[in-house]
Every structure is written in structure tokens, then in C-alpha cells.
Amino acid sequence: MPEVSAVVLVGGFGTRLRPVTYAVPKQLIPLAGQPTLFHAMDMLPSAVSRISLACGYKADAFEAYLQRHPYRLPVRVVREATPLGTGGGLKNGADGATDPFVLVNGDVICGLDMDPMLEFHREHGGMGTMSFFEVEDPSPYGVAVWDDDRRITKFVEKPPKESAPSRWINAGASIWSTSVLDHIPGGREVSLEREVLPKLLDRGVYGFAFRGWWEDAGTPARLLHAQRLLFDHPRTGRFAPKSHLPGARVVPPVASGRDSEAQGATVGRYVTLGDRVRIGPGATVEDSILMDGAEVGQGATVRRCVLGPGYHVAPRSDLADQCLANEGPSA
Helix, strand or coil, rough: CEEEEEEEECCCHHHHHHHHHHHHHHHHHHCCCCEHHHHHHHHCCCCCEEEEEEEECCHHHHHHHHHHHCCCCEEEEEECCCCCCHHHHHHHHHCCCCCEEEEEEEEEEEEEEHHHHHHHHEEEEEEEEEEECCCCCCCCCEEECCCCCEEEEEEECCHHHHHHHEEEEEEEEECCHHHHHHCCCCCCCHHHHHHHHHHHHHHHHEEEECCCCHHHCCCCHHHHHHHHHHHHHCCCCCCCCEEEEEEEEEECCEEECCCCCCCCEEEEEEEEEECCCCEECCCEEEEEECCCCCCEEECCCCCCCCEECCCCCCCCCCCCCEEEECCCCCC
């Protein structure tokens, strides 16, 4: 099969995950031992041989991370001078793309197999193929209706729940002919979903429906739910090697980074520890993400929390359902 390129969108500010995202872009927050971005790229079809990362916010952080932790495929960081939205980011990042190419949102976590989706796209011969997942409440997402041939006949972005035309939502992974780029205005912010897609339906855009598991990881609660899904549905090679936590009571699944310590503590279930995390004796951490250098004091309890790099939890504290970090907005 001919090689295929991919564009991964990581231009968002991650506002719903602040203050953690003042320090770290949301796609680099670790889930089940790997950054969210790597999990999103893991679902790319096997024919993909190179990736363009369409970056706006904190592009330097992506470049630095990829230099320290190279992905299994070549990744090129393409910067945005100003925020360009999903359509503008696609157009900016797709220079030199193959025909067809793959487009993925960098914060989508799901069990989609894109190999049959690419085959489906080639068979149907349309301008694009979009993935869709069925949910109970489609109102926060783009919603589609298709005919018997899976050709999309209607697409509505974020409809009220009571008037949504279906419960099948845009799952954040798609395959496009390069001709789609001709329909995206250049040099400004463009919403692919609102401005471009409705005008493309008569050119043949198809829906590829899948079931199983999916999450967009855009809020603290969804981020932690995505982590539970990843731990419960591991893919080969997904997890980094686990370091030991000698002297700790570990309740799997747990992913721990280098040089982390939890002597006399209880860690798990569903916990990711970054590098150099310190958890004091008698402390409990469960269903949480603690990033590099975080510390939990003796006897403290941390449940359903996302803690940014270097964040300190005081001894005997009781934290639940928090998203906390040391850093505020940079000047």
C-alpha cells in the first residue's frame, strides 16, 4: 500500500484544563504512562509513514518533548503565527501531504482501528471519510446523518440535544483527499466543522461508524476517564516500561516514571506518576495523574486529581476532583 502522511491538530489552548495547561499543553499531559498525543498518534493507520504536528500554543514544548522522547515515526512540528482553528491549522500543517492523508485531533483517545477506515475511504472514492461514535448526549459535538451508502447528508456542529439529527458524533479522526485544502481559506482562523464541511457534503464525504470506547480528554473528568479506558484497553507497545515503587502498596494498573518513590504509600488504581514524583509514607493516591516532580506529603490523600509539574500536596491533606498546578499564565 502506498505511504500515507498524517496531520495531527494540537493548536488549542486547553482552557478547560487550566491551570495545568499554563505549564504543559494538554496533549503532553501523561495518560497511562504516555502523553495524550502519543496515544492519539498510536491509532493512525499502519500505512502512515510521517506526521505533521499543527502547533499553535506552546510549540516549543512539543519540539522539546519530541527531541527527548522521539515517536516511532518522524514528526515535523509546523507552527502557527496566530491561532488558525481546525481548518486553518489543517491547511497550514498539510504542506506536502500525500493524497489521501489522515487528520487526527491530538486529544482524542479511542479504540478506533484506522486500517479498515483507510480501506473504506479508498473503496468509496469520496473527498473525505470521517469517523463517528455514538453517544447519549451529542450536543457538545458535531453530529452527522448518512444514507445507506454511508454518504453524509447532514452535519450539524453542537446542536441542542433535543434537536440533534442523530447520536453519532465526529470522533476526531478523518481521511481526506488533498483537494479539501482548496476549500479552506488561507491566512485566517477557519473552523473546518462550521465553515468548510457543510459545503463539502455534495462532493462525497462518508461516515465510518465504530463502537467500543472513545473520549475527547478535554476536561479533568474526561481526561481521567480517558486514562481509565487506556489502562483497561492497552495496545501493544502503548505503555512505557514501568519502574518499580519499592516499599509501596501498588494496586494495578499504575504507570510510574523514572526515579519516583512511594515508600509506605498506597498507589492505584488508575494512576500515572511522572518522573521524580515523591509520595510520602501513609499517603494514598488513586485515579489521578501526578506530573514530573510532584510531591504528596505524609498521610495525604489524592483522588481523581490532575497535578501539574512540581506541585506539592501538604501532609495530611485531602484532595479530590482537583486540577492544580504551580504556574499561572506566563507573561
